[in-house]
Amino acid sequence: MYLMGSKWIFANFFHRMAVSPGIMKNVCAKVVLSVGLLAVAGWTWDAGAQELMERQIDSEDKLTMQQETKPIEFYLPQNKKWNADKVKTVVILGNSLVRVPPVPEIGWYGDWGMAASVRDSDFVHLLIRDIHQKNPSVEVKFTTIADFERGFDTYPLSNLDSLRNPDMLILKIGENVNDKKALEDNFISYYDKLVKYIAPKSQSIKVIVDGFWAHDVNRLIKEYAIKNNYLFVTTTSLSNDTTNTAKGKFTHVGVAGHPSDRGMRMIEQKIWNSIKDYFERK
8 A cells, every 4th residue: 555645635635624633533544444445446545546636636726716816807986976878979999909991911801890700790880889779879989099009108199189078988909019118118107198188077987998918018907997996897818719819710810810700799798798887878
């Protein structure tokens, strides 16, 4: 009979069970008896029991870790009243997920959110549909500010003057921000200037959405939103599922990495579920 590794197994077992000394004595006797019987059957502790116990403990540790680090799906502002039926204008600022004109050399021929099969399948037009189903009178404007992402420290905000002072601003950027530059050049301070330039009024609703792809800048965006008590929506985890991307639908890897129709729908649903109460008619 082999008992190598049993000390480690017992220590972990009793640490997790937190049993009393009396109970521990009885349990030890039963465990030793069980090990003896298993040895007679030709099954060693190291090759069998320890492996199974380690798998169980490892699974429990992973589960606990996943529970503790589960990302925030969205953050709702605290102590702010819902302005139901008062949102009349919405501005959506984004990048290629919002709109890209045709670029034939990379196999993109649309004029909407990249990789969506048709215009009505990108997340912006899905949002417009849902908003108008609640209130057809709401005016929705949108544009791409990929140039801001790439050159946030030199971008002239006056380019966006026609979009200022909406009742609701939805800011969905981050995918094109260089992480190193973001940290070195204080990206979040320029991000803040952008938000306050477009929606300077305190009563305007700011909806902050992070990037579809995993970048360090997403953490900065989330922290900024929570610190300023703005509504925050995360979409980063969606790109972990390849069915949410257009891989296999386009030969160009850049285009194929964008959200598929399913991915666009998932992005839209995350945003819509966090803002729909603002459009309920009273």
